[in-house]
Amino acid sequence: MYGNPYDLFACNSTALALYLMLDKVTDDNFVWTARKNAGNQFRAHWAEWLVDIGDIAVSQWVRPTNASCHGNRKGATTHAGTQTIAAPPLGSICRRAEWKLGQILEIYMNFGDAGDRYLGRILAGLDPNYATFAIAPPHWTCPPDDEDLTAALSLAFGHLLENQPDFRGVCAFCLASLVHHLD
Numbered sequence: 001m002y003g004n005p006y007d008l009f010a011c012n013s014t015a016l017a018l019y020l021m022l023d024k025v026t027d028d029n030f031v032w033t034a035r036k037n038a039g040n041q042f043r044a045h046w047a048e049w050l051v052d053i054g055d056i057a058v059s060q061w062v063r064p065t066n067a068s069c070h071g072n073r074k075g076a077t078t079h080a081g082t083q084t085i086a087a088p089p090l091g092s093i094c095r096r097a098e099w100k101l102g103q104i105l106e107i108y109m110n111f112g113d114a115g116d117r118y119l120g121r122i123l124a125g126l127d128p129n130y131a132t133f134a135i136a137p138p139h140w141t142c143p144p145d146d147e148d149l150t151a152a153l154s155l156a157f158g159h160l161l162e163n164q165p166d167f168r169g170v171c172a173f174c175l176a177s178l179v180h181h182l183d
Helices: 012-022 038-061 069-082 090-097 103-108 113-123 147-163 165-180
Strands: none
Touching: 012 147, 012 165, 069 090, 069 113, 090 113, 147 165
């Protein structure tokens, strides 16, 4: 997951930070679904979420008829594959979309970290045609166990970290984006 330090409305990590802070999520069942029937669970949660936020909120960002988990995945892969003439590798795009490549391609076309990093930056809304594409997402330069960072994480995500201490790294990343976009 990459953050976009230039555009608040395209920054996934800021959106996740707000979600985790405001909805008082205490478990990982909604955001990180179990692998068994993950697609079905995500679709069910997505439909519940759309009902919860109402038509007004959806109409601000996307047409309600296009607000489906398939539409989001298809839109993201289309964007990633057509954003530039040097698109990320097909294997990276398909892996992120959780699409099968076929038996032969899955055996011989291995996934690589560099392609995934490139794809992550594209999906974060960074423009590959500018030097700013290489910017790191907002992050903390202090040690992970810093006293001030620990206090901030407890204040923002204490409800989640009590039950899911392994989310500390994710929460720290999200909080950095949230603080960066504070203005």
